[in-house]
Structures are given as structure tokens and as C-alpha cells.
Amino acid sequence: MADDPAQGAGAVVTRSEPLWRPGNSACAGCGMSLGLQWLDQALHGGMLTLVVPACCAVATPGAFPDSAYGVPAVGSTFASSPAVATGVSRVHELNDEPDPTICWAGDGGTYDIGMATLSAAAERNEDVIYVCYDNEIYGNTGGQRSSATPAGARTTTTPAGKPEPKKDVMAIMAAHGVPYAATLSLAHHDDFMRKLAVAQTTRGFRFLLLLSPCPAGWKSEPADTVELSRLAVACGVFPLYEVFNGRRYRINARADGTPLEDYLARQKRFAGVAFDVEAARTATKEKWARLEALAANFPTTDVSVTGDAGHLWLRVLVEDRPSVLARVAGQVSRRGVNIETVVVRHLPDRAHTYITLGVDADEATAERVARGIARLDAVVDVEPFVGECPEPQAEQEPKAEMRPDPDTPPTVR
Numbered sequence: 001m002a003d004d005p006a007q008g009a010g011a012v013v014t015r016s017e018p019l020w021r022p023g024n025s026a027c028a029g030c031g032m033s034l035g036l037q038w039l040d041q042a043l044h045g046g047m048l049t050l051v052v053p054a055c056c057a058v059a060t061p062g063a064f065p066d067s068a069y070g071v072p073a074v075g076s077t078f079a080s081s082p083a084v085a086t087g088v089s090r091v092h093e094l095n096d097e098p099d100p101t102i103c104w105a106g107d108g109g110t111y112d113i114g115m116a117t118l119s120a121a122a123e124r125n126e127d128v129i130y131v132c133y134d135n136e137i138y139g140n141t142g143g144q145r146s147s148a149t150p151a152g153a154r155t156t157t158t159p160a161g162k163p164e165p166k167k168d169v170m171a172i173m174a175a176h177g178v179p180y181a182a183t184l185s186l187a188h189h190d191d192f193m194r195k196l197a198v199a200q201t202t203r204g205f206r207f208l209l210l211l212s213p214c215p216a217g218w219k220s221e222p223a224d225t226v227e228l229s230r231l232a233v234a235c236g237v238f239p240l241y242e243v244f245n246g247r248r249y250r251i252n253a254r255a256d257g258t259p260l261e262d263y264l265a266r267q268k269r270f271a272g273v274a275f276d277v278e279a280a281r282t283a284t285k286e287k288w289a290r291l292e293a294l295a296a297n298f299p300t301t302d303v304s305v306t307g308d309a310g311h312l313w314l315r316v317l318v319e320d321r322p323s324v325l326a327r328v329a330g331q332v333s334r335r336g337v338n339i340e341t342v343v344v345r346h347l348p349d350r351a352h353t354y355i356t357l358g359v360d361a362d363e364a365t366a367e368r369v370a371r372g373i374a375r376l377d378a379v380v381d382v383e384p385f386v387g388e389c390p391e392p393q394a395e396q397e398p399k400a401e402m403r404p405d406p407d408t409p410p411t412v413r
């Protein structure tokens with residue numbers, strides 16, 4: 001690890017070691033293992049602290065000093081990992097260390113055994129990125145069912161196929177109103193990187209759900225892990241979507257008509273059991289109908305102002321395209337609104353940027369402005385809110401002021 005003491009508190013520490021080194025004992029084709037490598041890519045060599053409860057991600061790296069983790073990793077009990085992550089994150093904050101705290105937990109630790117402290121940390125909006133790698137099974141102990149196991153899947157504790165459906169943990173997290181929740185697929189690399197970038201530039205509790213094929217538990221071929229991830233999205237079993245602040249939805253990829261059977265046939269956990277494919281198809285359709293209704297009724301273009309104390313801000317997530325800042329600012333100035341502060345922060349994926357505008361407007365005007373911004377094609381999300389500026393460096397930098405002039409567009413690029 002390249003930790004330069006001269007950098008001092010508040011500096012971003014980089015490292016030379018990969019997050020997940022060779023020599024770990026994860027099974028061939030393990031989705032969790034690939035997920036850790038993609039997480040490493042998404043962090044671009046930045047330092048972090050991992051908190052990992054009992055699961056394959058704690059058993060397969062091995063013990064210190066030979067651990068496969070190339071970053072500080074704290075092993076915790078199932079029930080406590082979000083609480084341990086809370087402590088780590090608060091110490092980082094006290095020490096003015098910007099490194100993210102990332103809880104990397106299995107579905108057993110998330111949907112079942114750690115749910116109480118997960119809920120508590122989410123409700124307190126702790127500054128933690130929580131990633132659940134969901135292999136839909138208690139993998140490390142030989143393949144027992146969890147509440148993430150889908151209906152029909154054979155496990156060691158459901159030899160005739162699990163009767164109950166998979167728990168909807170995204171709905172549970174959305175109900176907590178966490179700033180950001182999103183699903184991730186190992187067949188959608190750009191989508192994965194963008195969501196990790198959004199998570200890294202958002203404060204508060206962020207929940208990411210990664211479908212992680214597990215050849216040992218799914219009775220699938222190791223070489224099929226990415227293809228299974230693709231099929232899960234294509235046939236609609238695993239929707240890719242994001243939820244902002246628990247109330248605004250964006251669907252990232254829709255089912256493309258791929259038959260459910262294509263996904264099921266590559267996993268022997270669905271073979272030899274009385275599996276009702278029609279019931280599974282109906283359940284998938286119902287899940288989609290609900291998600292589509294949420295995305296239609298509460299889209300990311302729903303721009304009602306939240307918060308009640310502080311300054312009025314417009315936080316805009318954009319794709320990096322020529323003149324996008326000018327176009328966003330133009331939407332503000334054409335409605336006669338002053339821009340008092342502009343903070344531009346590029347995301348680590350190098351393809352997206354957060355533009356945060358402090359504006360002098362009443363809430364109704366801010367909502368009109370936000371609706372105009374949301375219509376721009378390069379805009380991914382707009383969030384008008386009253387509160388503190390979410391970008392800490394804004395306090396240290398001189399404020400850029402732009403007075404609107406109905407005839408002259410603002411001179412920003």
C-alpha cells in the first residue's frame with residue numbers, strides 16, 4: 001500500500017495492491033470473487049476499509065498475514081457488520097479520512113441474520129456503502145436456503161425446492177429512504193461502474209445488490225457465471241434499477257423476451273424438483289408491473305423539493321458531454337434564477353459528473369427549473385433539496401456567482 005504520511009489528514013490515499021489478490025480459495029466461476037475485482041476497478045486504486053461478516057468473502061481470502069485482501073478488512077459477526085461499519089465510518093470521519101467504508105456481505109448476512117443492524121444503520125443514514133453479493137444461498141456452510149433463495153430452488157434444507165419466494169430486499173431498503181439503492185449485474189460492466197461511481201459520490205447509506213452466481217450452490221458451470229447474470233436480467237428475474245432517496249425510481253435495463261427457461265436450464269438447482277415455471281413467470285410479470293408502476297409514478301424526473309432547513313440546492317447528475325454545464329445553467333438562468341454556487345465533481349467512472357448548484361429561488365420555482373433540467377438528454381438525475389451543500393469542498397472554494405441576463409446566456413462551459 002502506498003500510504004504517504006506527507007499527504008496528511010483529508011488526503012486521498014492510494015494503494016498499489018489489488019483489493020482482491022490471487023491466491024484466494026474462491027471456487028472457479030465465483031460471482032462474489034468477480035464482484036470484488038469489479039469493485040476494485042470501480043475504486044480506481046483508492047483506499048477503503050472493508051467490513052465483511054461471516055460468509056465466503058471472509059472464508060476464502062484466508063487469514064492475516066496471508067489474506068487475499070489487499071486493503072484493510074475487518075471480519076465481523078453476521079449480526080453486527082452494519083454496526084461495525086458504522087464505527088469504522090465514524091472513526092474515518094473523526095480522523096478526516098475520506099476513504100469509504102464498504103460493507104461486503106452475503107445474502108444470509110443481509111436478508112436474514114444481519115437485517116436488524118442493517119435496518120438500524122440505514123435508518124440512521126450512516127455514511128456506509130453496503131454491497132450485498134447475493135448468491136441466493138448460505139454458500140459457505142454447504143448450501144442452505146436463505147430468504148434470498150428463489151422459489152423452486154433446491155438447497156440442502158429445501159431438497160424438494162423452496163416453497164417461498166425470494167424476499168424483496170430492495171423494497172425494504174427503499175422503504176428506509178436511503179439516499180441511493182441500486183441493483184448490479186456481472187454482465188453489465190458500464191452500468192456497474194456508473195452505479196459504484198454514484199455511490200462513491202453520494203453521502204449517507206448506500207445499498208447495492210449484486211446478483212452473484214455461485215457454481216457450487218446453483219449447480220451451474222463455472223464458465224456460465226457471466227452468461228447467467230446476463231440471462232437473469234434478460235428474462236426479467238433480476239431487474240436492473242436505481243432508487244434515489246427511497247422515492248424516485250429509474251429502470252436501467254428491461255427484460256427482452258428471453259424465455260425464463262433459458263435461465264433456469266443452466267442451473268441444476270431447479271432440476272429434479274416439481275417446479276412450476278408458469279407460476280415463476282407470473283411472479284416475474286407481477287414484479288415487473290409493480291416496478292414499472294413505481295418508475296412511471298415516481299420517476300427521477302419527479303422533482304419535488306425535499307428537506308426543510310438550509311439553502312436551496314439543485315444536484316444534477318449528468319453524462320459528460322460537451323456544453324452540458326452550460327445547458328444545465330441555461331435552464332436555471334432562463335427562469336430568472338440566480339446561481340450562487342457551482343460545484344462540479346467528476347465521478348470516478350470518468351463518464352459522469354455531479355453539478356451542484358446553489359440557487360436563490362423559492363421552492364416552486366426550483367421545481368420548475370428542475371423539471372426543465374430533467375428534460376435535457378444528458379441528465380441522469382436531478383434532485384432539488386433544502387439543506388447543507390453535499391459537496392464539502394464548496395465551503396473552501398470561492399463561490400462562483402452568475403447573474404441571469406435574459407438576453408445573454410451564462411458564460412459557463
Ligand SMILES: Cc1ncc(C[n+]2csc(CCOP(=O)(O)OP(=O)(O)O)c2C)c(N)n1
Pocket residue numbers: 054055056057078079105106107108109110113135137138139140141146
Ligand atoms: C449467527 C451465526 N449463525 C450461523 C453461522 C454459520 N454460518 C457461517 S457462514 C454462513 C452462511 C453465510 O451465508 P451468506 O451470508 O449468504 O454468505 P455466503 O456463504 O453465501 O457467501 C453461516 C450460516 C454463523 N457464523 N453465525
Ligand code: SF4
Pocket residue numbers: 025026027028029030031032033056060135139140213214215216217
Ligand atoms: S460457494 Fe459459491 S459464493 Fe462461495 S466461494 Fe464457492 S462459488 Fe463463491
Ligand SMILES: [Mg+2]
Pocket residue numbers: 106107108133134135136137138139
Ligand atoms: Mg449467500
